[in-house]
Amino acid sequence: MTSKHETEIISDPKVPLVRITREFDAPPEKVFRAHADPELLVQWLGPRRLHMKVDHYDCRTGGSYRYSHDEHGFFGSFHEVRPSELIVQTFTYEGFPDGVALERLVLEDLGDGRTRLVATSLVDTFEGRDAFVASGMEEGVREGYERLDELLAS
Amino acid sequence: MAADPLSKVFSALGDPIRRDIVARLAVADATVNELAGPYDVTVQAVSKHLKVLEDAGLVSRTRDAQRRPVHLEAEVFDLMTKWIERYRLQAEERYRRLDELLRRMPDTADPHSAATRTGRGRTPQSPDTDPRTKKGRAS
Numbered sequence: 001m002t003s004k005h006e007t008e009i010i011s012d013p014k015v016p017l018v019r020i021t022r023e024f025d026a027p028p029e030k031v032f033r034a035h036a037d038p039e040l041l042v043q044w045l046g047p048r049r050l051h052m053k054v055d056h057y058d059c060r061t062g063g064s065y066r067y068s069h070d071e072h073g074f075f076g077s078f079h080e081v082r083p084s085e086l087i088v089q090t091f092t093y094e095g096f097p098d099g100v101a102l103e104r105l106v107l108e109d110l111g112d113g114r115t116r117l118v119a120t121s122l123v124d125t126f127e128g129r130d131a132f133v134a135s136g137m138e139e140g141v142r143e144g145y146e147r148l149d150e151l152l153a154s
Numbered sequence: 155m156a157a158d159p160l161s162k163v164f165s166a167l168g169d170p171i172r173r174d175i176v177a178r179l180a181v182a183d184a185t186v187n188e189l190a191g192p193y194d195v196t197v198q199a200v201s202k203h204l205k206v207l208e209d210a211g212l213v214s215r216t217r218d219a220q221r222r223p224v225h226l227e228a229e230v231f232d233l234m235t236k237w238i239e240r241y242r243l244q245a246e247e248r249y250r251r252l253d254e255l256l257r258r259m260p261d262t263a264d265p266h267s268a269a270t271r272t273g274r275g276r277t278p279q280s281p282d283t284d285p286r287t288k289k290g291r292a293s
Contacts, residue, residue: 009238013164013165030259033259034255043255044251126161126165
């Protein structure tokens, strides 16, 4: 059903970045809205177990945001926002305030109401990048492998 | 924590000659001299590259044998693959939630929505016009 949209991930050995590519059966305008509107964002961004709370989310060029998953806070600035096309933002986890990721979300119109999303996270050190990805791994462990496998099998 | 050894692996693979050495060792073990053959560098330079790969746990050299062939430690790649795969699965799970949301979302934004300022105010936003989520609300 959605298996043809499998997420692709690249962890670059030369530059400390992670790049995710994924296609959606929806036009760029809708995929953009799901990212830009906090009321929609909370419905999909956070892991299901954690409660996502948005303090503010001003998704426009020069705007800023802060949200939390339970006790973990995240904040950043929107540097460039072009509806249905592009979101460039910074991202900091409050538990590691010296670290900042530069995130670039590009939406490509594939026609027929489909969109390719390319999300790139760039940090300043390989250690930072690896810790960033490893934190996702820990979260995956908490979610429970079996549940994840079930979900992926369905 | 897995981050530190993995950082070493990634920086070790940041060099094209070292990546090439790894690719060749994936086929078969080889001595330093054999590995140095195709490159326009000294055996000493190749030894330095091997030292970096060895420190990262990517290759090992047998102590006893005269030839001391270099061996690729394949399980390090398993660790790397698992680590990235977990991250990928997490992203995939997140984007499946987004798939589901996109199916529920109306094709056009609701101009009466409270979130109309989002996206520089050019694109009116719809927070939620899905009948299933509305059901739960008192309004």
